[in-house]
Amino acid sequence: MNQQKIAVHVSRIEQVSPTIKMFEFIAKDTVLDPFSAGSHVTVHMNEEMGLQRAYSLISDPSNSDHYRISVLRDENSKGGSAYMHEQLAEGDVVYLSPAENYFSLEHDDSCKHILIAGGIGITPFMSYLYELEQTGMNFELHYCFRDQNSAAFVEQLQQQIGEHLYLYDNAKGQRLSVEQLIKEQPENSHVYVCGPELLINAVIEHGNTHLGKERVHFENFGEVANEGNAFEVHFQRSGFSLNIGEDMSILQAIEADKRIQVECLCRNGVCGTCETAILEGEADHRDHYLDDDERAEQKTMMLCVSRAKTKRLVLDL
Structure with missing residues (x-):
């Protein structure tokens, strides 16, 4: 990951729903780089605490003014x-941090593109829409949310993409049947999903079955729930150990301890930036980065989501 950091001013903050705020940034001393649809940036919030989080860019990829x-x-x-x-x-x-993209749009105008968003998982698709409209690709956006008050960008989306938008308001009993939706699509379609884990898992399951694994694309929008038995991790190069609680990740324990710094962009097992070598023990792999053979080899693991099958792990940190 590019370690360069860009200083920006917060130029605008807008409350777009009772629980969601929009933040606009402009460059302080330089210019912002163009980015591709589906990209996100890491916001560095508190250097002393090492607090940083990655958020999807929702603006027009072709406009780097902000x-x-x-x-x-x-x-x-x-x-x-x-x-x-x-x-x-x-x-x-x-x-x-400069924009990175682990959830890019497939630029294939011969295929249909099905976007499925749950709650705040709408955010990466906001930048998708600019490219989909500009290139004239065939697409649909299926947006599921708890209720109309908690949803963001509904009116904007209705005006922007009209008949390409399908809304599912759970408070009104409107539920998306993932299996039915995917079964109805042409076999060469691409399906993209971002949202809660249950929604992502359903899209992966039915997408892999009906379209094939290479046509299913997904991204989690926050830290994945990380629960399991407590275990000990020893950091070989640093010479100390930490106990990992039942409801925390190895990454969270490292950040709370502060003796080691580990880069992690996605915090949900997608990007691979926190991949670390396993010296002893066996990992419980929960990432979406390693393939089945790499998991079976037990040579590396993702600290943000994966846990231990054994009571103790020794890592090359």
Whole structure:
């Protein structure tokens, strides 16, 4: 991952729903680089605490005058969304890592593109829409949310893409049948999903069955739930150990301890930036980065989501 950081001003903050805020950034001393649809940036919030989070860019990829992100206020926040909602103000200066993309749009105008969003998982698709419309590709956006008040960008989407938009308001009993939707699509379609884990898993299951694994694309929008038995991790090069609780990840334990710094862009087992060598023990792999053979080899693991099958792990850190 590119370690360079870009200083930006917070040029605008807008409350787009009771729990979601939009943040707009403009460069302080330089210019912002263009980005591709599906990209996200890491916001560095507190250097002393090592607090940083990655958020999808929702603005037009062809317009680098500003970047925009949207952040859900998580009541169980471990610092990221709470900082963004409660401490960041217009005019403040923060630092961003350059845009990275692990959820890119397939530029194939001969295929249909099915976008499936759950809740705040709508955010990466906001940048998709600019490219899909500009290139004239065939697409549909299926947007599921708890209720109309909690959903973001509904009116904007209705005006922007009209008949390409399908809404599912759970409060009105409107439920998306993932299996039926995917079965109805042409065999050469691409399907993309971002949202809660249950939605992602359903799309992966039925997408792989009806379209093939290479046509299913997914991204989690936050830290994946990480629960399991407690275990010990020893960091060989650093010479100390940490106990990993039942409801925390190895990455979270490292960040709380502060003696080691580990880069992690996605925090949900997709990007591979926190991949670490296993010296002893066996990992419980929960990532979407390693393939089946790499998992079976037990040579490396992702610290943000994976846990231990054994009571002790020794890592090359």
